[in-house]
Every structure is written in structure tokens, then in C-alpha cells.
Amino acid sequence: MAAKLLAYFDTGSPIHRLNGVTKLSVFLLFSVTGMVIYDTRCLLAMLVLSLSVFAWSKVPFKQYSFVLYLILIFSALNQLAIFLFAPEQGVQIYGTRHELLPIAGRYTLTAEQLFYQLNVLLKFAVVVPPALLFLLATEPSEFASSLNRVGVPYKVAYAISLTMRYIPDVQQEFMNISTAAQARGIDLSRKEKLGRRLKNMGAILLPLVLATLERIEKVSAALELRGFGRNRRRTWYRSRPLTRRDIVVLICAVLISAVAFTITFWDGSRFYNPFL
Amino acid sequence: MRKPVIEFDRFTFQYRAQSEPTLHEISLTLYEGEKVLIVGPSGSGKSTLAHCINGLAPHFYPGEYSGSLKIMGKDASDSGIAELSDLVGTVLQDPDGQFVGLTVAEDIAFKLENDGMGHAEMLRRVREAAEEVDFADFLNASPQELSGGQKQKTTLAGGLVGGAPILLFDEPLASLDPQAGRATIELIDRLHRESGRTILIVEHRLEEVLHCPVDRIIVIDEGRIAADLPPDELLCSGLLREKGIREPLHLSAMRYAGCLLSPAIKPRSVETVDLHSATGQLARWHEANTAVSEPAHREPLLEIEHLTFGYDPKSPVLEEVSLTVGRGEILCIAGRNGAGKSTISRLICGFHKPLSGSIRLDGRDLSDDTIRERADRIGFVMQNPNHMLSKPMLYDEVALGLVNRGVPEAEVRERVNETLRVCGLYPFRSWPLSALSYGQKKRATIASILVLRPEILILDEPTAGQDFRHYNEMMKFLTELNNQGMTLILITHDMHLMLEYGQRAVILSEGRKIAEDVPARILGNAALMEEAHLHETSLHVLARRVGIYPEAEFVARFIRSDRGLLN
Numbered sequence: 070m071a072a073k074l075l076a077y078f079d080t081g082s083p084i085h086r087l088n089g090v091t092k093l094s095v096f097l098l099f100s101v102t103g104m105v106i107y108d109t110r111c112l113l114a115m116l117v118l119s120l121s122v123f124a125w126s127k128v129p130f131k132q133y134s135f136v137l138y139l140i141l142i143f144s145a146l147n148q149l150a151i152f153l154f155a156p157e158q159g160v161q162i163y164g165t166r167h168e169l170l171p172i173a174g175r176y177t178l179t180a181e182q183l184f185y186q187l188n189v190l191l192k193f194a195v196v197v198p199p200a201l202l203f204l205l206a207t208e209p210s211e212f213a214s215s216l217n218r219v220g221v222p223y224k225v226a227y228a229i230s231l232t233m234r235y236i237p238d239v240q241q242e243f244m245n246i247s248t249a250a251q252a253r254g255i256d257l258s259r260k261e262k263l264g265r266r267l268k269n270m271g272a273i274l275l276p277l278v279l280a281t282l283e284r285i286e287k288v289s290a291a292l293e294l295r296g297f298g299r300n301r302r303r304t305w306y307r308s309r310p311l312t313r314r315d316i317v318v319l320i321c322a323v324l325i326s327a328v329a330f331t332i333t334f335w336d337g338s339r340f341y342n343p344f345l
Numbered sequence: 346m347r348k349p350v351i352e353f354d355r356f357t358f359q360y361r362a363q364s365e366p367t368l369h370e371i372s373l374t375l376y377e378g379e380k381v382l383i384v385g386p387s388g389s390g391k392s393t394l395a396h397c398i399n400g401l402a403p404h405f406y407p408g409e410y411s412g413s414l415k416i417m418g419k420d421a422s423d424s425g426i427a428e429l430s431d432l433v434g435t436v437l438q439d440p441d442g443q444f445v446g447l448t449v450a451e452d453i454a455f456k457l458e459n460d461g462m463g464h465a466e467m468l469r470r471v472r473e474a475a476e477e478v479d480f481a482d483f484l485n486a487s488p489q490e491l492s493g494g495q496k497q498k499t500t501l502a503g504g505l506v507g508g509a510p511i512l513l514f515d516e517p518l519a520s521l522d523p524q525a526g527r528a529t530i531e532l533i534d535r536l537h538r539e540s541g542r543t544i545l546i547v548e549h550r551l552e553e554v555l556h557c558p559v560d561r562i563i564v565i566d567e568g569r570i571a572a573d574l575p576p577d578e579l580l581c582s583g584l585l586r587e588k589g590i591r592e593p594l595h596l597s598a599m600r601y602a603g604c605l606l607s608p609a610i611k612p613r614s615v616e617t618v619d620l621h622s623a624t625g626q627l628a629r630w631h632e633a634n635t636a637v638s639e640p641a642h643r644e645p646l647l648e649i650e651h652l653t654f655g656y657d658p659k660s661p662v663l664e665e666v667s668l669t670v671g672r673g674e675i676l677c678i679a680g681r682n683g684a685g686k687s688t689i690s691r692l693i694c695g696f697h698k699p700l701s702g703s704i705r706l707d708g709r710d711l712s713d714d715t716i717r718e719r720a721d722r723i724g725f726v727m728q729n730p731n732h733m734l735s736k737p738m739l740y741d742e743v744a745l746g747l748v749n750r751g752v753p754e755a756e757v758r759e760r761v762n763e764t765l766r767v768c769g770l771y772p773f774r775s776w777p778l779s780a781l782s783y784g785q786k787k788r789a790t791i792a793s794i795l796v797l798r799p800e801i802l803i804l805d806e807p808t809a810g811q812d813f814r815h816y817n818e819m820m821k822f823l824t825e826l827n828n829q830g831m832t833l834i835l836i837t838h839d840m841h842l843m844l845e846y847g848q849r850a851v852i853l854s855e856g857r858k859i860a861e862d863v864p865a866r867i868l869g870n871a872a873l874m875e876e877a878h879l880h881e882t883s884l885h886v887l888a889r890r891v892g893i894y895p896e897a898e899f900v901a902r903f904i905r906s907d908r909g910l911l912n
Contacts, residue, residue, distance in 0.1 A: 209447045210446070210447040210448060210451055230447065231445060233447070234444075234445065234446075234447055234488070237489060238441070242732070245727065245732065246727075246732050246733075248691070248694075248696040248716070249725060249727050249732065249733055250733075250735065251696075251716045251717065251720075252694055252696075252716055252717065252719070252720035252724075252725055253720065253745060253746040253749065253793065253794075253797070254717055254720070254745075254746055254749030254750050255735070255745075255749060256717070272735040272736075272745075273735065275734075275735045275736075276731060276732050276733065276734060276735050279731050280729070280731055280732055283731065284442060287437070287439060287442035287443065288442055288443070288445065289405075290401055290405055290437070291437060291442060291443035291445060292445060293401070293404070293405055293426045293427070294399055294400075294401065294426060294430055294435045294437070295430060295445075295455050295456040295459060295503065295507075296426075296427040296430045296431075296456050296459035296460060296507075297427075297455070297459050298427070298459070299425070299427035299428075299459055299460070300459065300460070300461050302461060303458050303459050303460075303461055304457075304458050304461050304462055304463065304464060304467065305458055306450060306451050306454035306457075306458055306464075306467055306468075306471065307451060308464065
């Protein structure tokens with residue numbers, strides 16, 4: 070069922086017991102590192118690490134399967150786009166040209182291009198597991214406080230957490246509205262032609278938007294009545310101090326990033342070049 | 346000398362979007378430790394009065410005011426909503442909309458978090474507040490796991506936790522079932538007695554609030570104070586009926602019987618009213634009225650047999666439910682939230698497919714009919730009209746179902762106009778829907794279904810959130826439809842509605858049918874009431890105290906006279 074998508078489920082793994090701040094920081098560190106470096110050896114090492122930690126967390130596949138498919142489709146499109154728009158990028162970067170397969174016109178598959186695109190793919194792969202872990206293995210209530218602790222303004226952090234709170238309600242509302250509309254002949258199923266379906270979608274959107282606005286007004290009145298936004302800072306019921314385990318994990322993550330940066334930039338280039 | 350905590354002095358308030366003030370020259374003082382009920386019809390200004398006290402007006406809903414308002418001796422105009430929240434804890438009507446935390450504990454803590462309180466003290470204060478409302482075992486529960494009454498307890502604790510000396514309840518009963526509503530009123534009463542806080546309740550459901558004592562009742566009408574009296578005096582004055590507020594049913598019954606009503610007999614509660622002189626009169630009135638005949642046996646129109654449904658077959662939401670709706674009947678389906686009453690209507694409309702069992706209309710099995718085919722014969726009207734209205738103009742909205750079915754334009758015009766006339770909306774046919782009142786919008790949704798000429802109309806809580814006048818208007822309209830032959834199924838937990846308009850009622854509990862009978866008899870059965878989260882009406886209690894048996898017969902005779910007077 071859609072409602073269970075990306076939902077928090079405690080598998081009792083050590084990853085789940087880590088502080089939300091730790092998971093968020095590791096995710097941010099890995100993202101920055103993964104985005105900057107192109108050193109294939111480092112990326113591979115980080116990927117192996119990410120994947121093993123992810124496996125260790127025992128997050129059930131069905132909770133992220135949909136998101137994973139989306140990511141796969143997106144990165145496939147991304148790969149295709151890179152090749153279409155910059156077929157010679159690899160040659161430019163690595164400075165050699167090993168032709169493998171001429172395709173048409175200016176499109177020729179080279180070993181350098183393949184290697185370059187493999188690196189891009191690796192970068193994605195390194196970032197996805199820690200991102201999913203932050204989403205799936207952090208208790209929803211710790212979310213906002215974690216974001217706030219790493220510097221996101223608390224109003225923004227709370228907005229995210231409120232959105233999560235109301236997603237199931239809005240889903241339910243959408244179901245109710247669309248079934249009642251179907252009874253009046255506003256059909257959203259595949260039986261209807263695409264143009265008609267889009268038009269019908271509009272007919273359901275209006276009440277859904279109105280209902281959501283109504284909800285927002287109510288919630289914001291309720292927030293203000295309980296003093297939301299009165300001070301520049303606020304405290305969090307669900308904030309936990311960092312434990313020794315968190316500190317160790319954070320130090321390890323910083324070290325890994327530092328090592329990755331050092332190895333990558335040792336020779337003055339972001340790229341690892343096997344063609345020389 | 347009592348200490349004043351809220352002082353209005355010639356206070357006038359006008360919303361920026363309105364051309365007239367909503368409150369006129371209000372002068373009113375509330376004292377420390379008082380428990381005050383504010384009543385008034387929709388649009389009377391009672392909610393605005395509450396909003397001025399907690400600061401929503403003018404800070405959230407902008408407007409202009411003159412005169413003065415002091416809260417705990419401080420001028421309210423000097424404080425924002427946040428500062429006022431230290432003095433006034435507010436509990437709003439919809440516990441769902443104001444549940445902002447992901448767990449009970451976080452929701453209670455919300456005010457403290459915003460005040461920047463340290464962690465250790467916060468944990469302690471949250472626990473204390475939860476214990477005060479008897480809810481400490483649920484601190485880690487998420488809102489999805491809670492019933493309406495439990496959510497209300499949470500928001501109540503969230504209002505207490507800041508330590509505000511004044512508690513303001515803005516229609517606390519609106520979305521609760523009768524039993525949860527009664528429990529809330531008892532809880533508020535206990536808080537008042539134990540903590541000495543000043544309590545202010547804004548509500549139009551007078552009888553439910555008066556289940557527990559209050560010091561004063563203030564009646565607001567057209568932005569002015571129409572009365573400010575102790576409950577017993579107000580109830581005897583006859584002012585409530587005049588202002589369109591429903592008086593407690595036991596009181597109406599005593600009036601019909603010609604009993605002398607005076608503050609001396611303490612008419613506030615049916616449990617404690619002095620019936621010494623009234624007993625004989627009530628008994629005579631009962632004898633003078635003829636017996637109410639049993640509803641006639643009707644030809645079955647909709648037959649449901651052994652209906653079972655659930656997302657998980659091991660724990661069905663609905664189990665082996667059978668019922669029959671007669672042609673031209675008004676049937677109420679009642680039960681607490683989650684009992685399966687909306688599920689059954691969704692199954693009838695074909696929104697879900699049952700796991701087993703059958704639904705027959707006029708003897709024909711519906712299982713192969715699509716949602717749309719069923720909709721030609723069975724109409725479904727949702728509780729919130731804003732969830733159904735998808736066109737900007739009234740005419741287009743009502744025409745939508747026909748246009749989608751490819752009905753020729755001339756016929757569409759004729760049928761829409763005819764339906765608008767039936768619904769009393771014809772003068773508004775070229776109006777935008779946004780210009781209609783809530784009650785008119787509700788009617789518009791009914792018109793948009795009626796135009797398809799169904800044989801059965803299913804209405805989900807047709808009168809929820811409406812005051813007595815609008816309730817009467819809506820039910821008069823539905824009764825007229827019924828007189829013209831329309832079969833009605835009303836899904837409700839409003840006991841008054843069931844009692845007054847249901848010809849028969851079906852009670853569901855945990856997915857099973859636990860009763861099917863005349864409402865007056867069902868509402869007199871204590872064991873059933875407990876299970877269905879309803880409670881005995883004051884009429885039943887009155888009959889029992891006077892010694893009339895069976896009580897349901899007295900109730901039925903009362904309803905008949907009451908309806909006779911209204912129409």
C-alpha cells in the first residue's frame with residue numbers, strides 16, 4: 070500500500086540506534102565527498118562500505134523499492150543524456166582515445182567515455198545508501214531536530230516534519246475525493262482517454278487543493294496558539310545527546326572523507342587515470 | 346473580592362474582510378476560577394469572541410477593534426498570540442487538525458519546545474500534563490493509532506502543559522462521538538475542580554455541556570450579549586428557543602407536558618432536576634398521547650447479505666453484515682469511528698469490492714456493476730461539501746454528472762433547473778459556488794447527486810457542524826425529499842438526528858451489526874449504548890425517573906409532538 074512507502078520501521082539494527090544527527094552528517098559528508106572526487110578506487114571503496122552498512126541495517130526492500138526504481142530510471146536517463154550531449158567528455162578528461170565502436174556521425178564509443186560514465190554512476194551509487202538510511206532508519210520525530218542541529222532553520226525543519234505527519238491524511242483525503250468524483254462520472258482509470266483523464270484530474274485537484282488549504286490554515290492557527298515562532302531558537306523533546314557510538318561513527322566518516330580527498334588530489338587531479 | 350481575569354469593555358471587533366463589525370460593544374467580565382459556557386448560533390460571533398481572547402483575532406485573522414480587552418489585567422493589544430498563549434491555553438474543535446506532533450508526547454511538548462525549555466524539565470512537565478488527563482500510558486502513540494477522544498485528550502494536555510491560568514475550549518465536542526464528548530466534558534469538569542483554572546467553553550451543543558455544572562451561560566446573538574445568567578435561570582427563561590439554540594430535550598418534554606419550570610427545581614440536568622411536581626403531569630401527558638405505531642413493513646429496495654470486507658482477510662473491517670433498506674425509508678447507520686459505517690457505504694457504492702457477501706438492488710445483484718453504473722441509482726454525499734465541489738459555478742457543478750454521461754444539452758438544462766428548484770437553489774443558479782453559505786454548498790452537493798435521479802441517497806453526517814437552525818433546515822429538506830419517495834441512508838453518530846428522523850437504525854460495532862431496531866428502543870438499551878459509544882438520551886432518563894414504561898414509547902410520543910410543532 071502506498072501509505073507504507075518510505076515509512077520508518079525499526080529493525081533494531083545498530084544503525085537505527087544511531088542519533089539522527091549522526092546519520093544526517095554522514096550522509097552530507099559522503100555526498101560532498103562523492104560529488105567532488107572522481108577517483109575510481111576511492112569511490113569503489115566508499116560504495117562497498119555504504120552497501121555493507123546498508124545491508125547491516127536490514128531495512129526491508131519493499132520500503133524503498135519504488136524509490137530505488139525511480140533512482141535507477143533517473144540515472145539511466147542521466148547516462149544517456151551525458152553520452153548524447155558530451156560523447157567526447159571522457160577523451161577530453163583522460164587525454165587519450167581508445168575507440169571501441171563507431172555509432173554514427175560524431176558519436177563513437179570510447180573506452181575513456183565508458184570509464185568516465187562508470188565514475189558518474191559510482192558517485193550516485195555512493196550517495197544513495199546513506200540518503201536512504203537517513204530517510205528510513207531515522208525516527209520521523211528526530212528528523213526535524215536533526216536538521217535543525219546541522220543548521221537548517223527550525224521553521225523549515227518543522228515544515229518538513231509536519232509534511233510527513235500529514236502525508237497519510239492527505240492520501241486518505243485524495244482517495245475519498247476521487248472515488249466520490251468517479252461516481253459522478255469523473256473517471257481517472259485507464260478506461261478513459263488520456264486527454265479526458267487529465268481534464269478529470271483537474272476536477273479532483275480543485276477540491277483537494279481547497280481541502281489542503283483549509284487544513285493548512287487550521288494547522289498554522291494551532292501552531293501559533295502554542296507559541297510557534299516566538300523565539301529565534303527552540304528546544305526539541307526528541308533531541309538526544311550524541312553517544313560514544315555516534316562520536317566514533319562521525320570520526321570514522323570524517324577520516325574516510327579525508328583519506329578519499331587525499332588520495333584523489335595526491336597527483337593534483339580529481340580524476341584517476343588508468344589510461345596513462 | 347473576586348479577581349477578574351478577562352475584561353471586555355465596550356469591545357467592538359470588525360474583520361478586515363467584512364463590512365460590518367462581528368462583535369458590538371461587548372462588556373463582559375470573567376472571574377478567576379469561574380467555569381463559563383458561551384453559546385450562540387452560527388455566525389453569532391461566539392467564535393470571534395474566543396479568537397479575541399487567544400489573540401487569533403486580530404493577529405491571525407486581521408481586523409480592527411475599539412474598546413478594551415484585558416487578560417489577567419494586561420491589555421491584550423500589547424501582546425502577540427505567543428505571549429497570550431502563556432495566559433490562555435486553547436483547545437480547538439478539530440483534534441486532527443491541531444495534532445502537530447508525530448507522537449502524543451511531542452504534541453504535548455510543543456508549547457514547551459517553542460518556549461525553549463530545557464530537556465529534563467520538559468520531560469517532567471509533559472509527563473505531569475499527561476497524567477493530569479489520565480493519558481500517560483500513551484506518550485509514544487502516533488496520531489494514526491488514536492481515536493478522536495484520545496486525540497482530544499492529547500490536545501487538552503498540550504493546552505495544560507504551559508501552565509496557563511485560563512483554558513479556552515472552542516467547540517470541543519464538534520468531532521467527537523457522544524460517549525467521547527461526555528467523557529471530555531467530565532474531564533474538563535475534573536480539571537476545573539482540581540486545579541481551580543478559569544474555564545471557558547464555546548459550544549452550541551448545550552445539552553452535552555450541561556452534563557456537568559457550569560457557573561454561567563453567556564448567550565451571544567448577532568454580535569451582542571443576549572443573556573448572561575446562571576444555567577437554571579437561563580433554561581427557564583425560554584430565551585434559548587428564541588435564539589435558535591436547542592434546549593435540553595428533557596426540558597422540552599416538561600414544557601410540552603405543561604410542567605411549571607422554575608430555577609428552584611434545578612432543571613440543568615435530567616439526573617438532578619426536581620420532578621416532585623412534574624411527575625403527575627408527565628404521566629398524564631403520556632397517557633393523553635396515543636401510542637406510536639410500529640413502522641410499516643416496506644418492500645425491500647436494497648438488500649445486503651453477509652457482507653465481509655477487509656484489506657487483510659484475517660482482520661476484516663466489516664464482517665458478515667446483513668441489512669435491508671425498504672423503499673421510501675429513512676435508515677440510520679450508527680456506530681463509533683472505525684466501526685465500519687463508512688466502509689459499508691463505500692461498498693454499496695462500489696468503491697471497494699467485498700471479500701464475500703452480496704448487495705442487491707431491487708432483487709438484482711450489483712456485483713458486476715461499475716462505480717458509475719451504481720451511481721445512476723445510488724447517490725453518495727460526502728460530509729464535507731468542499732470535498733465534492735469541483736466547478737466554480739453552481740450550474741456547472743450540478744450539470745457535471747449529466748455532461749459526463751453524455752446527456753443532450755437541452756435535457757441537461759431542464760434536469761438541472763428542476764433539481765435546483767427542488768433544492769431551493771434556483772435563485773442562485775448563476776452564482777459562483779464560493780459565494781454560497783456552508784448550508785447552501787451542502788445543498789449544492791446534494792443537488793449534484795439528485796440530478797442523476799438516484800433511488801437511494803446515502804448521506805455521511807448530513808448535519809455535522811451545523812447549528813440548530815441549519816440542522817432543522819437541512820432535515821426539513823431531506824424529509825421533503827423522503828416524502829417524495831426518496832430512500833435515505835444517513836450515516837451518523839448524532840443521537841438527536843437518529844432519534845428524530847431515523848425510521849429505523851442499524852448499529853455497527855467493530856465491523857459487526859449489533860442492533861437493528863427503532864431508534865427510540867436502541868437508545869434505551871444501556872449495553873448497546875456502551876458498545877456503540879453512544880449514551881442514553883435525557884428523554885429516556887426522564888421517563889425512567891417518572892416511572893413510565895417502556896421508556897422508548899414515551900420518547901416516541903415526544904418526538905412525534907416535537908416534529909408536529911416544528912413543521
